[in-house]
Amino acid sequence: MLTILFDGVAYGMVLFILAVGLSVTLGLMNFINLAHGSFAMAGGYIAVLLVNRLGIPFLAALPLVFLAAALLGVVAERVLYVHVYRKSHLDQVLFSIGLVFMSVAAVDYFMGSQQQFIELPETLRRRHQILGIALGGYRAFIIVACGALAVLLELVLSRTRFGMKLRAGVDNATVACGLGINVNRVFALTFAAGSGLAGLGGALGAEFLGLDPTFPLKFLVYFLIVVAVGGTTTLLGPFVAALILGVADVAGKYYVPAAGGFIIYTVMVAILLWRPHGLFGEAR
Amino acid sequence: MSTATARDFFRRRTAWRPLEFVFWLAAFASVLVFPSRLLLVNDVAILGLFAISLDLILGFAGILSLGHAAFFGIGAYAAGLVALDLAGDPFLGLAAGGLAAGVVGLATSFLILRGSDLTRLMITIGVASIFLEIANRAEFTGGANGLSGIAIGPLVGFFPFDLYGRTAAILSLSVTFFLFLLARRLIFSPFGQSLRALKENRLRAGAIGVPTHARIVAIYTVAAIYAGIAGALLAVTTQFVSLDVLAFRRSAEVLLVLVLGGAGWLYGGLIGALVLKVLQDQVADLTEQYWEFWLGLVLVVIVLVGRDRIARLWRLPRVLLR
Amino acid sequence: MSPALETVGLEKRFGGLTAASGISLRLAHGARHALIGPNGAGKTTLINLLTGVLSPTAGRILLDGRDITATPRHRRARDGLSRTFQVNQLFPGMTPLETVHLAILERERRGGRWWQSAGSDTALVDEAEALLGRFGLETVMTEPAGILPYGYQRLLEIALALAARPTVLLLDEPAAGVPESERDRVLALITELPREVSVLLVEHDMDLVFSFAERISVLVAGAILTEGTPSEVAADERVRAAYLGEDGNG
Numbered sequence: 003m004l005t006i007l008f009d010g011v012a013y014g015m016v017l018f019i020l021a022v023g024l025s026v027t028l029g030l031m032n033f034i035n036l037a038h039g040s041f042a043m044a045g046g047y048i049a050v051l052l053v054n055r056l057g058i059p060f061l062a063a064l065p066l067v068f069l070a071a072a073l074l075g076v077v078a079e080r081v082l083y084v085h086v087y088r089k090s091h092l093d094q095v096l097f098s099i100g101l102v103f104m105s106v107a108a109v110d111y112f113m114g115s116q117q118q119f120i121e122l123p124e125t126l127r128r129r130h131q132i133l134g135i136a137l138g139g140y141r142a143f144i145i146v147a148c149g150a151l152a153v154l155l156e157l158v159l160s161r162t163r164f165g166m167k168l169r170a171g172v173d174n175a176t177v178a179c180g181l182g183i184n185v186n187r188v189f190a191l192t193f194a195a196g197s198g199l200a201g202l203g204g205a206l207g208a209e210f211l212g213l214d215p216t217f218p219l220k221f222l223v224y225f226l227i228v229v230a231v232g233g234t235t236t237l238l239g240p241f242v243a244a245l246i247l248g249v250a251d252v253a254g255k256y257y258v259p260a261a262g263g264f265i266i267y268t269v270m271v272a273i274l275l276w277r278p279h280g281l282f283g284e285a286r
Numbered sequence: 287m288s289t290a291t292a293r294d295f296f297r298r299r300t301a302w303r304p305l306e307f308v309f310w311l312a313a314f315a316s317v318l319v320f321p322s323r324l325l326l327v328n329d330v331a332i333l334g335l336f337a338i339s340l341d342l343i344l345g346f347a348g349i350l351s352l353g354h355a356a357f358f359g360i361g362a363y364a365a366g367l368v369a370l371d372l373a374g375d376p377f378l379g380l381a382a383g384g385l386a387a388g389v390v391g392l393a394t395s396f397l398i399l400r401g402s403d404l405t406r407l408m409i410t411i412g413v414a415s416i417f418l419e420i421a422n423r424a425e426f427t428g429g430a431n432g433l434s435g436i437a438i439g440p441l442v443g444f445f446p447f448d449l450y451g452r453t454a455a456i457l458s459l460s461v462t463f464f465l466f467l468l469a470r471r472l473i474f475s476p477f478g479q480s481l482r483a484l485k486e487n488r489l490r491a492g493a494i495g496v497p498t499h500a501r502i503v504a505i506y507t508v509a510a511i512y513a514g515i516a517g518a519l520l521a522v523t524t525q526f527v528s529l530d531v532l533a534f535r536r537s538a539e540v541l542l543v544l545v546l547g548g549a550g551w552l553y554g555g556l557i558g559a560l561v562l563k564v565l566q567d568q569v570a571d572l573t574e575q576y577w578e579f580w581l582g583l584v585l586v587v588i589v590l591v592g593r594d595r596i597a598r599l600w601r602l603p604r605v606l607l608r
Numbered sequence: 609m610s611p612a613l614e615t616v617g618l619e620k621r622f623g624g625l626t627a628a629s630g631i632s633l634r635l636a637h638g639a640r641h642a643l644i645g646p647n648g649a650g651k652t653t654l655i656n657l658l659t660g661v662l663s664p665t666a667g668r669i670l671l672d673g674r675d676i677t678a679t680p681r682h683r684r685a686r687d688g689l690s691r692t693f694q695v696n697q698l699f700p701g702m703t704p705l706e707t708v709h710l711a712i713l714e715r716e717r718r719g720g721r722w723w724q725s726a727g728s729d730t731a732l733v734d735e736a737e738a739l740l741g742r743f744g745l746e747t748v749m750t751e752p753a754g755i756l757p758y759g760y761q762r763l764l765e766i767a768l769a770l771a772a773r774p775t776v777l778l779l780d781e782p783a784a785g786v787p788e789s790e791r792d793r794v795l796a797l798i799t800e801l802p803r804e805v806s807v808l809l810v811e812h813d814m815d816l817v818f819s820f821a822e823r824i825s826v827l828v829a830g831a832i833l834t835e836g837t838p839s840e841v842a843a844d845e846r847v848r849a850a851y852l853g854e855d856g857n858g
Contacts (some may be wrong), residue, residue, distance in 0.1 A: 222534075230404060
């Protein structure tokens with residue numbers, strides 16, 4: 003049971019890192035980016051290339067993955083997304099779905115449709131016995147790494163000037179602009195960081211989420227759940243939502259395997275019915 | 287201004303345009319003109335009906351849904367199961383499809399009443415995902431293999447469904463036309479007017495006495511029935527139900543089709559369906575994954591160019607047809 | 609005989625903020641009642657409470673003696689309570705004719721009919737046209753409301769509220785944003801309203817208020833400060849104090 007909890011927490015942590023970029027993007031620019039998963043997928047495949055083909059050690063490859071995905075985010079944002087900010091939600095949905103389809107087809111073409119596995123270092127693959135519980139080394143690594151990242155993000159948000167500008171922009175972009183904050187630049191940087199984090203999450207999660215061209219669509223619902231349930235005004239909201247989702251999904255698949263993702267979707271629909279603006283969000 | 291002007295306004299709006307007659311005559315004539323492409327005609331009619339069903343909620347009530355395939359899929363499975371377990375009458379299948387989808391539509395309609403666009407998006411995706419999961423895992427739906435071995439009896443006892451697809455095409459066209467007529471009536475009715483109002487300004491609509499929630503529930507249910515019948519048509523005419531009737535891809539595709547032709551005027555869905563299916567047919571030799579890429583590219587381009595600019599392309603046909 | 613509209617201890621709290629406290633207001637039948645107060649006093653909040661856009665934290669609302677505190681928005685409209693909005697709330701893609709016609713249809717409980725053509729009942733169409741004519745909108749009645757000049761939109765805003773033949777009409781700053789030249793027209797239309805309609809007027813324009821109102825309530829910081837005839841209110845020192853620093857319009 004504790005193993006399930008452990009696995010679920012690891013799963014939830016990765017989901018958080020994957021989805022946090024989407025949450026901030028939505029909160030800051032009111033932009034529904036359904037293609038967020040594509041950046042995660044890109045990160046995963048870049049990791050595969052770096053580690054499996056180029057032989058770069060896994061841990062060393064991770065920062066490179068972050069940078070590559072962030073760069074991809076910057077390019078996509080400046081070239082494509084910037085034209086769609088002011089458009090209606092329908093347009094944003096159409097646009098981002100289009101990007102998803104394009105990215106999925108492209109990856110399928112270049113890398114094939116089979117699932118990809120990243121060669122993990124020996125140290126991480128071992129299972130450890132702590133207090134009589136069998137803990138996977140990799141899962142432990144995930145929890146530590148993602149936990150540290152989450153703390154780092156919170157520090158950036160609350161202690162740095164950039165974080166302050168970001169929070170101001172999320173709260174009220176118009177007023178923030180009026181205060182002299184370059185909201186567009188904050189957004190571009192945030193989008194890049196969010197994409198980078200998504201890519202990192204994709205690389206970290208490839209091991210147990212499964213990396214193949216269907217990744218963006220398969221996990222789209224999960225990202226949206228984290229954002230819709232966790233809200234877009236805090237970091238804590240999506241964090242808690244992701245953990246709940248991770249544990250619920252792992253537990254559900256273990257205890258009631260026949261139900262599959264059914265439980266998750268039902269829980270999500272139920273929560274959204276009860277609180278249409280998410281557990282932590284506010285009406286905007 | 288004479289009183290005639292106001293009355294004329296309403297009369298002119300609901301009157302049939304000449305080009306509309308041409309459109310439908312051409313549609314039915316295609317069965318005779320393209321005897322070897324009847325499967326395509328069938329596909330266009332079904333997709334067109336599915337697009338009309340989405341138009342009812344998106345174009346006329348402003349509800350953004352990415353899970354409309356749920357109703358299409360439920361209709362398909364219901365029709366298939368009825369044919370397998372009860373009787374292979376095509377109309378029974380259509381009725382079962384419409385009914386099943388309508389019930390689910392009614393039950394889930396209250397989910398989309400409140401919340402933001404994102405919430406609605408989520409809930410519609412979520413509901414469709416739930417049904418996809420059910421169909422994937424349940425035994426009675428055939429799981430990942432879908433339903434096969436469906437035997438549909440001849441239409442009204444005389445016209446068998448053969449490989450040439452003639453009966454299929456005529457059935458699909460007729461059903462689509464009939465449901466189109468109903469939808470057209472609905473759009474120009476007081477009910478349709480109130481839908482337009484609540485789409486444009488829900489706050490004011492409520493303030494002038496429109497029971498907004500009741501109206502939305504009603505149109506969502508009707509749209510679900512339409513989508514269910516479209517799905518049932520697919521099951522009945524192809525005698526097979528695959529799992530992808532519930533796939534996200536299908537919800538995205540019908541949204542693209544509607545956007546291509548323009549939402550809010552019924553013919554948009556039909557024209558969009560025609561364009562997409564003909565294009566898909568022409569590039570059929572390209573593999574599956576290429577198709578998805580171009581689909582995505584078209585979506586991106588449409589948005590970047592601007593839907594209103596594309597709508598201007600349709601302005602002439604819109605005036606002539608609508 | 610119960611008042612046309614009455615509130616009993618109406619209260620609205622948003623977390624720590626009290627937007628309305630203990631408001632007990634009575635609108636007599638055929639009233640020409642104005643509600644004034646400095647900015648932020650809670651006048652629009654009160655209108656939102658009365659029409660059901662907001663639900664009160666405490667208190668009751670009675671329409672002609674009937675408790676409508678829990679009645680949904682659209683039913684209040686059907687029961688005869690109509691309002692205009694401070695910022696025009698119209699249907700940009702619909703023509704004035706269709707807009708007003710729809711309100712009439714809903715009044716006649718015909719809005720849900722899906723099998724009929726919208727314009728089939730010509731009597732209702734004629735009524736819509738006549739109403740628009742009274743407001744001078746007949747020349748633009750087949751143009752989309754969104755492209756009409758602001759003054760016309762404002763007139764449509766009021767016409768729309770009247771289309772329902774309300775028993776109680778709440779006007780939220782009808783002259784707001786209306787150019788000087790058109791204000792007389794707005795005032796004339798409001799003054800011409802039949803006595804069957806009880807009117808509560810929220811306004812900043814003091815000329816408009818004092819030429820129209822027979823009774824004035826003063827709302828300050830969410831509570832009724834005083835109430836009385838125009839001369840009583842004008843003479844009240846507390847009212848002047850409340851408005852200190854505020855420029856009355858006009």
